[in-house]
Amino acid sequence: MRAAIALVAALMGIAPAQAAIDCWIDAPHPQTADRLPSGHVSVAPLQHALQQLNALLHRQPALQALPRSRLRSSWQIAGQWTLPARGAHFLLRDHRESMWLGRCDLVKGADRLEPRASIVIQVNQPEAFFATAVPELRDEQFSAWREIFPTGQVQGRPLYDGHMLVITADNRLPWVPVTTADYLDFTERDLMRRHAEARAALDSQQAAMAPAAREAQIQRVVEGMRRVDPAQAARLEQELRASLAAESRAIESSAARRRSRGLDEDPIGRQLDKLRAYRSRLGAAELAAQARLGLNGLQDDVYPADRYPALVRPDPDYPWDRLQPSRPQMLMVSVRGTGEFEAPMADVLGQLDIAALERLVRKAP
Incomplete structure (x- = not known):
């Protein structure tokens, strides 16, 4: 990979940046969350998409040039219990040198230290798009979260909460407003x-x-x-x-x-x-x-409506492809960096191959 990057750079007449990562470890989970082999035919489309995601990130020069660290990408396919499509979780993160083992491995429990650089990709999991795992409101009929808003753009796409991209086949958001x-x-x-x-x-x-x-x-x-x-x-x-x-x-x-x-x-x-x-x-x-959290008539001193958080929920009418539940249909892509990794991960975000991500969720003709 480094040789290929150097060759491309040489052909373009530029000096390639020296890759600082020590190695990259791929660690796919051998089973789905409901204990199917990860190579089972029923989850083949999703497994293939996760492998493509990993390969896509491997090809990104900005990741290869991160500060000295070891990267590990891991992923697992979820069980299909209540959602109309099977989900999956993908995590790429750094590991500092104190967690290294051998030539290209990590000590047991290395994930206990918080990452300084991470890419989290959630597939087919609408609740993953919200800032907190626990909803603001929940009962047997209803769940609602605070709405998150765009804070900028990446390659013309809205960037939510400073770190998150929403990728769907037709750019339809997977959440809808909660009505009053x-x-x-x-x-x-x-x-x-x-x-x-x-x-x-x-x-x-x-x-x-x-x-x-x-x-x-x-x-x-x-x-x-x-x-x-x-x-x-x-x-x-x-x-x-x-x-x-x-x-x-x-x-x-x-x-x-x-x-x-x-x-x-x-x-x-x-x-x-x-x-x-x-x-x-x-x-x-x-x-x-659209409803606002706390604006329900129980408050004696009512502030202006925009002082109350807007509420949303997963779209109950989202057009899932129920005939192909193991096909990627929506992606939440979160890219974050802290400390010395903050600026490099901003470069990673800006250079993401968004067109390739869009192809993953596009239904084959």
Whole structure:
């Protein structure tokens, strides 16, 4: 590879940059996440695409000329459980000299040290496009993340969050805005769940404090003591009854203080009322507009809308090729560098063969 780079440079009449990396280790995982051999015919298109990705990066001169380090590329195909297409994870990262072993190897556990240079490529995994793995909102019907925005361009393509490219066959983004109606629906479900849990806890506490229940509890304890030490049973019964009376007085006193201070006895119920009143004031266009995290009518002091993060979710209508679930259909490409690798990795990002990446997700005619 270095000889080829030098030959091309010589033919062009320029002095080639000296490659500083010590070696490059390829480490594909031998199995998919659901334990198929990586060469299984059902995952052949994805395995071939990952090999092409690796070869594409091997051909990039800016990577060969990184500061002194060893590079390792590793990849694994995911299992196909719930997504309409099989995913895959590809990682290229540097390893400092303290992690080197032999002529071109690494010590066990070398990945414990954070990379200074990395390229992460996620295939067919819509949630990988968001800044955090955990969504801002999630229940059994809904997941939503903060929207990430372009911060620049690379070869005419938007660069998101300073490090990420989105590659799809028709440039369609794999996420869509969350509507205000969806957000309010989620908020109402969440409040109703919490309200039911609070009521159940209160009912359980009241049942446990009911005279019949406490009397039965005292009798069980006292009867047990009578079998062990009859002389102490009467004193224990008095102590338990005194403790119960004190506990009841404390609960009633606390409730009285809350009532005298005008504190809400049902705060979640009040929030539900507030949410529903807010929704009733919104028109169809406002309900269809993109939701903003925290802008749901529960805040007393409302800031300008642009102060609240915009919400998005994976596109439920994305046109997956379900007949070929092991075909690459979307790529998230993240390129990062820190310290002495920051500027070189910026060069890597600027020189990526984006046309080759686009060909990987383009459906064959």
